[in-house]
Amino acid sequence: MAGRKRKLLVTAVAPEETVTVNENNNSTDSNHKTTFVNLKKFPQCENTQCAETERSHYFLNSDLQRKLGEDFFNQPCVSLAKEFLGKVLVRRCADGSELRGRIVETEAYLGGEDQASHSAGGKRTKRNMAMFMKPGTIYVYPIYGIYLCMNVSSEGEGAAVLLRSLEPLQGLPLMRQMRAARRKEGARQLKDKELCNGPSKLCQALNISRCFDQRDLASDPEVWVERDTKTSSVRPHDIVSAPRIGIDSHGEWAKKPWRFYLRGHPCVSVVNKEAEKLKGNE
DNA sequence: GTAGGGATGGTCT
């Protein structure tokens, strides 16, 4: 079965075009309009029709689009970080086009006692004010001088969820263009799964700039989150809990298993095989 | 595919 291909009709992105999808792995064809969902590991995508076709209907039928309101964001940080998995982040561009990506990896930063959080000890600065604003407030901050990360505040003083990785669903050519703008001229072309597999990469691909800081994800016309009603909900077994990335200097707090990702998903930035073997993650 | 190292400049102390 490896390598077998089938034709799919993509009605929402390009109504007249067909795309070829390798149903066994995440490889792509040359026109960049393919899905890279690993259909074996994500059976919810392998319905009577393919995931891409399903999504096409999903995009066209407004009844099936479920924009998440403030109630969704008003839950404890760890809970929200898990609930984000499988939801769809949408970015509407100035020209009306929409970019979509399914959230596949998050991290919870609890604020207050969490020494790895920007709001540790209740510390408020000009930069992290969004973490203390109402649940659903976007916190965009620059890191390493040249990159950005996007968080969403949750219930709890100074608590927020970092969005780490997306599975690109719609608008891949534009995402690729946005990502290429930051890379060397002549650099190899990025695979689909590499477009949003990191916190700064997703900001680049979706053109999330610092002007989105302190904006409300529940009411903003340019960025929001949708419930994906066309795929089955994420089961607890699908979620891997692992230590957070890049906070080694924070001792015990670095070991807290507050990074969450979808098991086996090709778009996860860092797979933690040890964590996947642990009780509760197996 | 994976590991290692360099680039980079905003933020905080």
Added chain:
DNA sequence: GACCATCCCTACA
């Protein structure tokens, strides 16, 4: 002045 919730490129297996 040090730190940093990252990324990219290169070398190597």
